[in-house]
Amino acid sequence: PDSAAVEGAQARNAALTKPPGALSRLEDLAIWYAGWRGDARPEMAEPQVIVFAGNHGVAARGVSAFPPEVTVQMVANFRAGGAAINQLADTFGASMDVVELDLDRPTGDFTEGPAMDEEEFVAAMAAGWQAVNPAAGVLVTGEMGIGNTTTAAAVAAALYGGGAEIWVGRGTGVTDEALSRKRAVVDAGLALHSDALDDPLDVLRCLGGRELAAMAGAILAARHHRVPVILDGFICCASAAVLEAAAPGTLDHAVAGHVSAEGAHAALLSRLNKVPLLSLGLRLGEGTGAALAIGVLKGAIACHSGMATFGEAGVSEA
Amino acid sequence: PDSAAVEGAQARNAALTKPPGALSRLEDLAIWYAGWRGDARPEMAEPQVIVFAGNHGVAARGVSAFPPEVTVQMVANFRAGGAAINQLADTFGASMDVVELDLDRPTGDFTEGPAMDEEEFVAAMAAGWQAVNPAAGVLVTGEMGIGNTTTAAAVAAALYGGGAEIWVGRGTGVTDEALSRKRAVVDAGLALHSDALDDPLDVLRCLGGRELAAMAGAILAARHHRVPVILDGFICCASAAVLEAAAPGTLDHAVAGHVSAEGAHAALLSRLNKVPLLSLGLRLGEGTGAALAIGVLKGAIACHSGMATFGEAGVSEA
Numbered sequence: 001p002d003s004a005a006v007e008g009a010q011a012r013n014a015a016l017t018k019p020p021g022a023l024s025r026l027e028d029l030a031i032w033y034a035g036w037r038g039d040a041r042p043e044m045a046e047p048q049v050i051v052f053a054g055n056h057g058v059a060a061r062g063v064s065a066f067p068p069e070v071t072v073q074m075v076a077n078f079r080a081g082g083a084a085i086n087q088l089a090d091t092f093g094a095s096m097d098v099v100e101l102d103l104d105r106p107t108g109d110f111t112e113g114p115a116m117d118e119e120e121f122v123a124a125m126a127a128g129w130q131a132v133n134p135a136a137g138v139l140v141t142g143e144m145g146i147g148n149t150t151t152a153a154a155v156a157a158a159l160y161g162g163g164a165e166i167w168v169g170r171g172t173g174v175t176d177e178a179l180s181r182k183r184a185v186v187d188a189g190l191a192l193h194s195d196a197l198d199d200p201l202d203v204l205r206c207l208g209g210r211e212l213a214a215m216a217g218a219i220l221a222a223r224h225h226r227v228p229v230i231l232d233g234f235i236c237c238a239s240a241a242v243l244e245a246a247a248p249g250t251l252d253h254a255v256a257g258h259v260s261a262e263g264a265h266a267a268l269l270s271r272l273n274k275v276p277l278l279s280l281g282l283r284l285g286e287g288t289g290a291a292l293a294i295g296v297l298k299g300a301i302a303c304h305s306g307m308a309t310f311g312e313a314g315v316s317e318a
Numbered sequence: 319p320d321s322a323a324v325e326g327a328q329a330r331n332a333a334l335t336k337p338p339g340a341l342s343r344l345e346d347l348a349i350w351y352a353g354w355r356g357d358a359r360p361e362m363a364e365p366q367v368i369v370f371a372g373n374h375g376v377a378a379r380g381v382s383a384f385p386p387e388v389t390v391q392m393v394a395n396f397r398a399g400g401a402a403i404n405q406l407a408d409t410f411g412a413s414m415d416v417v418e419l420d421l422d423r424p425t426g427d428f429t430e431g432p433a434m435d436e437e438e439f440v441a442a443m444a445a446g447w448q449a450v451n452p453a454a455g456v457l458v459t460g461e462m463g464i465g466n467t468t469t470a471a472a473v474a475a476a477l478y479g480g481g482a483e484i485w486v487g488r489g490t491g492v493t494d495e496a497l498s499r500k501r502a503v504v505d506a507g508l509a510l511h512s513d514a515l516d517d518p519l520d521v522l523r524c525l526g527g528r529e530l531a532a533m534a535g536a537i538l539a540a541r542h543h544r545v546p547v548i549l550d551g552f553i554c555c556a557s558a559a560v561l562e563a564a565a566p567g568t569l570d571h572a573v574a575g576h577v578s579a580e581g582a583h584a585a586l587l588s589r590l591n592k593v594p595l596l597s598l599g600l601r602l603g604e605g606t607g608a609a610l611a612i613g614v615l616k617g618a619i620a621c622h623s624g625m626a627t628f629g630e631a632g633v634s635e636a
Contacts (some may be wrong), residue, residue, distance in 0.1 A: 017395055019384075019490035022600065023606070024579060024599030025598040066634065067634055073631065074633060076632070080626065082624075083625065084335075084336055084625055087620035088620065088621065090620065091620045173337050173338065173339070282341060282342055283340050295410070295610070295613030295614070295616075295617070296596075296598070299410075299609075303406065306408070307402055307405060308400025313394070313400045315391040318490070
C-alpha cells in the first residue's frame with residue numbers, strides 16, 4: 001500500500017462530518033482501499049467478478065450431493081445469466097467473467113496421485129492471472145466445481161493440520177454417510193501426499209483443483225495490479241490461504257467478504273486474521289458472499305470520498 | 319403479509335438453481351419481502367430514506383459531545399448532500415427526504431415535564447406518516463438530533479425497565495463525566511413520569527422527541543402502504559419499540575438493518591426479536607446502517623426474482 005495515500009485518507013477521514021470513528025469498519029475499509037489504490041480520495045472503478053469452474057477426480061467418490069455433470073450445467077447457467085452470482089454482480093454493478101478450466105478433463109483423484117502435474121498446475125494459475133482486468137476497481141473470485149469443498153478441506157488440513165475431522169463440512173448439503181466418505185477421502189489424500197505438505201504450492205497442486213489454482217493466480221495478479229480483493233467462502237479462502245502460507249502478508253490487499261455456513265470457514269478466516277464483513281449463513285460459493293460485500297465496500301468508499309468536511313459544511317465539532 | 323405470495327415465493331425459492339437453503343438469510347428476506355408486497359416474484363421499486371431532525375430540551379444538560387446547534391447545521395449538510403447518509407442513499411439508489419421538526423423549538427426537558435404535549439406529539443407522528451412515499455420499495459427512517467441517544471435510552475428504559483444503567487451509552491462519544499450526567503438525566507425522567515410509563519405512546523410523548531415520534535408515524539404509515547422497513551440503530555429502534563409494545567406484531571414488516579456500537583442497541587434488538595443483517599460497528603445514526611442494508615435486501619430480491627430454476631437451466635438436482 002501507498003503510505004502517503006493512507007495518511008491522506010486518514011486525515012480526510014478525521015475531518016468528515018461525523019463523530020470520530022462513528023463509521024467504524026467503513027472507515028477502515030476506505031483507508032485500506034485508498035492505500036492499495038494510491039489515492040487518498042478514491043473512486044471505485046467497475047468491480048470484476050470471475051467465476052472459475054473445474055472438475056475433480058474425487059467427485060467420483062460420492063463426496064457431493066450433486067452429480068459431477070452439474071459443473072458444466074452451471075457454467076451454462078452462468079453464461080445465460082441465471083445463477084445467483086449473475087444477479088449479485090448486476091446488483092452491485094460488477095462485470096462478470098466465467099473461466100472454464102478443462103471441464104472435460106477432471107483433475108486426478110488425489111487419493112491415488114496428485115490432482116495436477118506441474119504443467120497443469122501452472123496452466124491453471126496462469127489462467128487465473130490472465131483473467132484479471134487490471135482496470136477493475138475490486139476483484140471477487142468465485143468458483144464452481146462439484147466436489148470442491150472436499151479439495152478445499154484437504155488443502156486447509158494440509159496447511160494447518162488437524163485432519164479431516166476439523167476441516168470437512170457438509171458442502172452443498174451431503175448426508176451423514178457422504179460426510180464420512182468426504183472425511184475418509186481427505187484423510188487418504190493427506191496420507192498419500194504427506195511428503196508434499198511442507199510446500200504450500202505443492203499442497204495446492206496435489207490436493208487442490210484447477211479452479212482453486214486459478215483463484216490463487218487471480219488473487220496474485222490483483223495484487224500486482226493493485227486491485228483490492230474481496231474473498232468469498234471456504235473454497236476461495238482455502239485457495240488464498242496457500243498464498244498466505246507461502247509468503248505471509250500476500251493477502252494484505254484482500255478483505256473477507258463474509259463468513260459462510262460451511263463449518264470450517266470461520267476457522268480458516270481466523271487463521272488468516274480476517275474479520276468477515278457479512279455473516280448471513282450463505283453456503284453457495286460462486287463468489288456470492290463476496291459479491292454481496294461489494295455493496296459494503298462501495299458504501300464505505302462513497303462515504304469517505306463524497307462526504308463534506310466539518311469546515312466545508314460549517315458544522316461545529318465536538 | 320399475503321399468504322398466497324409467501325407460498326408462491328417459497329415454491330419459487332425451492333426451484334432455483336442452488337442447493338436448498340444455500341442463500342440462507344437472503345432466501346428468508348426475499349420471501350418476507352414477497353409477502354409484504356403481495357407478489358411472489360417482486361421487483362424492488364426505489365427505496366426511500368427519510369431523515370427526521372429534532373431538538374431536545376435535555377440537550378441543555380450536557381448529555382452530548384456536540385452542541386445543540388449541530389442539529390440544524392447537519393440538516394443543512396443533508397440538504398447539500400454532504401452527510402454520510404447522502405452517500406449511502408446514492409450508492410443504493412434511494413431517494414432521500416429530510417424532515418425538520420420545529421428545530422427552533424426544542425422539546426421540553428423531560429426532567430422537568432413531558433417532552434411534548436398531546437398536540438405536539440400528534441403533529442410529530444403525523445409529519446412522519448405524511449413523509450412516507452406509498453410507492454417506495456422499502457423505507458429507511460433515519461434521525462438527527464443532538465441529545466437523542468438520551469431520549470432513546472429513556473424510552474427504552476421506560477418500556478423494558480432496568481433503569482439508565484442498562485440503556486444509556488456513549489452516543490456520539492461522550493466522556494465518563496457526561497455519561498454519568500446522561501444516566502442521572504434518564505433516571506430523573508423515569509422518576510418524574512413514573513405514572514405515564516404503562517402506556518407506550520405516553521412514554522414516547524413524555525420522554526421521546528419529535529424525530530422519534532415522526533419515525534414511529536412513518537413506520538406505521540409504511541405498514542399501511544405495505545412498504546417494508548429496514549430499521550436503523552438505537553434511536554430508530556427505540557422509536558419502533560414503542561409500536562411493538564403498544565401492539566405486538568406491529569413491526570412484522572420491518573427487519574433490523576444492523577446492530578450498532580451503541581451498547582444497548584443489541585439488547586433492544588433482542589427484545590424486538592430482530593436479528594441484524596449487518597454488524598459493522600457503526601454508531602452514526604442518520605439511517606446509515608439501514609441504508610447499507612438496502613444493498614443486502616436488493617441482492618436477496620435480485621437472486622429470488624432473477625435466478626433461473628433447475629428446469630429452466632437444465633441443471634440436475636441433488
